[in-house]
Amino acid sequence: MVPRRCKGPLCQTIGRPPTAGSNYCSLTRVPAVSENEGPLLWRAEGLCTALILIDSVTKRYPDGTTAVDRLTLEIPDGAITVLVGPSGCGKTTTLRMINRMIEPSEGKITLDGRDIREQPVNALRRSMGYVIQHAGLFPHRTIVENIATVPRLLGWDRGQARSRALELMERVGLDPSLAKRYPYQLSGGQQQRVGVARALAADPPVMLMDEPFSAVDPVVRKGLQDELVRIQAELGKTIVFVTHDIDEAIKIGDMVAVLREGGRLAQFAPPAELLSAPADAFVEDFLGLDRGIRRLSFFTAAGLELTALPIVAVDSTAEQIAARAVPQTPYLLVTDTEGRPLGWADAKDLVAGSNTLIPYGHSFVAGRDSLRAALDSAVLSPTGWAVAVDEDGRAVGVAAQETIAAAIRAAHAELPSYVRDPGGTDPAGNLASNPGEPTDQEVKA
Amino acid sequence: MGGFFRIPSDLQHSYLGLVGWHLQEALIPVLFGLLIALPLGQLCARYRWLYAPMLGITTVFYALPSLAFFVVLIDYTGLSDTTVEIPLTVYSLVVLIPAIIDGVRSVPEETNAAATAMGFGPVRRYLQVDLPIAVPAIFAGLRVATVSSISLVSVGALIGNEGALGNLLADANFYHRPILAWSSVVTTAVLAILIDGLLVLLRRLLTPWAVR
Numbered sequence: 247m248v249p250r251r252c253k254g255p256l257c258q259t260i261g262r263p264p265t266a267g268s269n270y271c272s273l274t275r276v277p278a279v280s281e282n283e284g285p286l287l288w289r290a291e292g293l294c295t296a297l298i299l300i301d302s303v304t305k306r307y308p309d310g311t312t313a314v315d316r317l318t319l320e321i322p323d324g325a326i327t328v329l330v331g332p333s334g335c336g337k338t339t340t341l342r343m344i345n346r347m348i349e350p351s352e353g354k355i356t357l358d359g360r361d362i363r364e365q366p367v368n369a370l371r372r373s374m375g376y377v378i379q380h381a382g383l384f385p386h387r388t389i390v391e392n393i394a395t396v397p398r399l400l401g402w403d404r405g406q407a408r409s410r411a412l413e414l415m416e417r418v419g420l421d422p423s424l425a426k427r428y429p430y431q432l433s434g435g436q437q438q439r440v441g442v443a444r445a446l447a448a449d450p451p452v453m454l455m456d457e458p459f460s461a462v463d464p465v466v467r468k469g470l471q472d473e474l475v476r477i478q479a480e481l482g483k484t485i486v487f488v489t490h491d492i493d494e495a496i497k498i499g500d501m502v503a504v505l506r507e508g509g510r511l512a513q514f515a516p517p518a519e520l521l522s523a524p525a526d527a528f529v530e531d532f533l534g535l536d537r538g539i540r541r542l543s544f545f546t547a548a549g550l551e552l553t554a555l556p557i558v559a560v561d562s563t564a565e566q567i568a569a570r571a572v573p574q575t576p577y578l579l580v581t582d583t584e585g586r587p588l589g590w591a592d593a594k595d596l597v598a599g600s601n602t603l604i605p606y607g608h609s610f611v612a613g614r615d616s617l618r619a620a621l622d623s624a625v626l627s628p629t630g631w632a633v634a635v636d637e638d639g640r641a642v643g644v645a646a647q648e649t650i651a652a653a654i655r656a657a658h659a660e661l662p663s664y665v666r667d668p669g670g671t672d673p674a675g676n677l678a679s680n681p682g683e684p685t686d687q688e689v690k691a
Numbered sequence: 692m693g694g695f696f697r698i699p700s701d702l703q704h705s706y707l708g709l710v711g712w713h714l715q716e717a718l719i720p721v722l723f724g725l726l727i728a729l730p731l732g733q734l735c736a737r738y739r740w741l742y743a744p745m746l747g748i749t750t751v752f753y754a755l756p757s758l759a760f761f762v763v764l765i766d767y768t769g770l771s772d773t774t775v776e777i778p779l780t781v782y783s784l785v786v787l788i789p790a791i792i793d794g795v796r797s798v799p800e801e802t803n804a805a806a807t808a809m810g811f812g813p814v815r816r817y818l819q820v821d822l823p824i825a826v827p828a829i830f831a832g833l834r835v836a837t838v839s840s841i842s843l844v845s846v847g848a849l850i851g852n853e854g855a856l857g858n859l860l861a862d863a864n865f866y867h868r869p870i871l872a873w874s875s876v877v878t879t880a881v882l883a884i885l886i887d888g889l890l891v892l893l894r895r896l897l898t899p900w901a902v903r
Contacts (some may be wrong), residue, residue: 347807368810376808382801386823386900396809428900454808485713 289440296453297323297484298344303353305339305509313339314509316353321501324482326475328499330489332532335507337488344486345374357452372396375445375453375483379461381437383429389415389440390425396448407447414443417422417480419473435466446481455487459494471498492533496521496540504529518544542618545657547610550650552622552634552643555591559583564597571597577608577629585640590629609633612642617657621650694870699862704707710878713855717841724783724836725788731784732791733817745788753785757846759840765850775847777855782843783836790832794825800877827901830894834887841883845875856882 253476288523298321305314321327329337342348344355346367354623355362362370375396393411402410405567415422418439429437445453455474459467475498476525478485489495495502496517504512506521506528513525513528521541524530530537556575558567560582569594570578580588580603589603610619612634624632624647631644645653696706704712735742760778768774798821806820845857852858859875862868 347804371808374808376805378801378805378808380799380801382799382803382805384802384806384820384824385799386826386898388900399810399815430900430902441805523831593759646710 256372280572297321297358298486299356299359300340300344301354301356301507303340303343303350303355305336305343305348306351312508314343314350317505317509317511319503319511319514321484321486323484325500326478326485326487326498327501327503328487328489328495329503329505330495330499330532331512332493332507332627333490335506337490337505337506338456339509340505341456341486341488344452345371345376345454361461372400373450373452375448375450377438377441377445377453377455377458379457380434381441381458383430383437383440383444385429388426388428389420389432392429392440393447394442394446396450400448410447414446415440417446418443419479433466434462435470438462438466438470439473442470446477446483446574453483453485457488457490460489460491467494471672474498493540496543504532507527539618539621542621543616545617545654546613547615547620547653548613549656550617550634550645550653552612553646554643556631556644557581557641558596559585560588564599567593568597577604577631579631579633579641579644587633587635587641590627590631593670597613604628606633609635609639609641611635611637613683617650617654620645621654624650626659694868695874698859699866699868699871702858702862706874706878709806709856709859710882712884713844713857713879716772716844716847716853716855717779717882718774718837718886719772720779721783721812721833721837721840723776723780724787725833726798727780728784728787728791733795735788736795738791742792748818749781749785749788752781757782757843758849761850770851770853772853774843774850779843781838786836786839787832790821790828790835791825793832794828795821797828798824800818826895826898829888830897834890837890838883838887841886842879845879 257596294389298319300317300319300321302316302318303314304316305311305478306312309568310432317336317340319327319340323353326504327601331337339348340365343350344357344362346362357370387395390408390411393414396406397407397410398404412422412425413571415425420436420439420443424432424436430441432440438461441458447453459470462470474485477483487495499517501514502517502520504525512532513520513524513529515523518541520529521533521537521544524533524537525530536541553575555572556570556578558570558578558580560580576593577590578593580591580596587606587609589599589606591603605628607628608623610623610632614637620632620634624630625647627633630647631649632650634645636642698704698706699707701711710824731745735745756779760781761774764771764774764777802820802824806816811820845854845860848854848857848861852861854860856875856879859871863871863875
């Protein structure tokens with residue numbers, strides 16, 4: 247019997263087997279924007295387009311140190327692939343080999359099936375956006391000139407490059423009034439936005455990002471991460487992102503490659519799978535202690551059973567309150583007349599006419615937020631009940647910690663067995679050999 | 692102050708004529724020095740091992756007395772401006788080469804990496820990235836070289852009347868008119884201050900991007 251091959255064009259050439267019950271492998275995907283315009287979803291159908299193939303690449307330096315050791319990675323098209331690992335794991339070296347700032351000692355890298363050494367090095371680099379820590383802007387050029395750099399190198403005329411630069415400033419959320427400023431007049435976060443705009447200027451299919459957000463403060467960093475995910479969903483770039491921050495990797499990555507010291511691949515998997523089934527003790531240790539909790543970010547709270555029973559408006563009559571003060575709900579959630587939550591009240595006290603409110607902590611948005619947000623809300627609430635609100639902030643229901651725990655158990659039960667049971671996983675994180683349907687669709691949808 | 696601007700006729704120049712001549716003899720060497728130092732500095736920035744020997748050679752030249760230069764050069768260039776300008780050019784290198792190296796090295800590491808990653812060719816990179824960013828450091832060197840050149844021109848008086856304002860010093864001695872010495876010294880100092888100010892202004896115009 248002829249071995250089955252994934253029908254994706256790239257897999258046809260490298261002979262990767264499809265997943266069970268499908269004609270395609272687990273790296274195959276079509277761009278599709280989810281309902282809430284979140285990251286692109288993975289699908290077990292459509293074109294398989296691993297754009298960059300790093301094929302058993304080794305980088306050894308003359309002094310004998312090995313920065314990257316026989317690394318093989320298939321970087322899928324139109325997704326964010328994160329290289330993460332401790333310092334000295336060769337992640338930046340790997341990134342720089344993709345645009346030939348560093349040449350590999352062994353192995354080869356192909357872009358769209360072509361060896362990257364086939365075309366002139368500067369042409370290759372101009373086809374890849376590059377974003378770096380501290381932005382690396384040209385201090386002597388204005389913001390708009392900085393962004394227009396690569397279009398100008400490619401021979402666009404001045405006006406064309408300039409209008410493109412202004413368009414990109416808007417896309418990355420920079421005020422157009424900054425166009426004529428110089429880099430030193432901008433904050434670190436703004437400079438980094440300019441860096442992203444500059445990398446996008448010539449509309450390259452590939453973006454290489456080397457710890458771009460690690461030098462800005464956590465609040466700004468979160469904003470930049472959200473922005474990057476949004477821009478990627480809009481433009482469908484293939485992004486290779488290097489970081490040492492595993493939380494950042496899990497937050498923005500569609501695929502995460504964990505590298506260990508000496509430049510060896512420890513695991514290559516979607517973030518949810520990384521959290522549920524770390525390949526070995528190194529990956530588990532690198533993920534940190536609360537990976538179980540963090541993994542809940544990948545489960546939607548949409549299926550969580552909410553009850554609106556204990557919700558009362560602040561102008562309710564005594565009878566209405568009394569009707570809701572049943573034994574299962576010792577506390578009632580009081581809302582304003584618009585339905586926005588104000589706080590919890592002891593049912594007995596409320597019936598008795600007291601109006602002391604207990605703060606409700608923070609709410610989660612029903613249908614959008616994850617089970618992690620719901621659980622967090624319940625844990626922080628003094629009553630142990632999480633408050634769910636709609637997009638406008640009106641309370642739609644509450645859920646007890648027990649209900650959330652049941653939802654978590656149910657969500658786990660729906661996963662394929664190899665994800666539930668780490669013992670059954672291929673330790674190399676080799677998706678192609680994993681049985682069953684890809685998990686990504688289920689956990690991210 | 693009667694004789695301050697009255698120049699003895701043997702100098703064959705008016706006061707302003709001397710000033711113009713002095714500037715010419717002082718600034719041409721700095722200009723040539725810069726033209727020589729730019730490629731040498733770039734070379735040293737690229738091949739770091741060259742820096743120490745280069746600095747050694749320029750320092751040795753700097754240590755040579757100008758009189759010794761003159762003795763050698765008179766056979767070739769005679770009693771001319773050129774004979775004064777050549778040693779001054781050589782002296783300017785000792786300041787300009789390190790300034791250019793500092794300038795090229797002042798390009799931030801990440802800016803360098805970004806330029807490489809964006810696909811700048813070597814020539815474009817030099818003209819559009821390295822050189823403009825090096826301007827503040829180059830100007831720092833240029834100011835020192837210019838001021839010292841303006842003061843050094845006066846030694847040209849040693850080989851006959853080739854020292855421009857410096858010739859006034861010889862005449863002050865010769866005619867017993869100390870006012871001529873004052874005229875020489877004060878004018879040279881004022882010139883140096885003015886030209887230095889002009890350079891500062893020029894640098895500001897060239898680098899609107901620099902942090903102030």
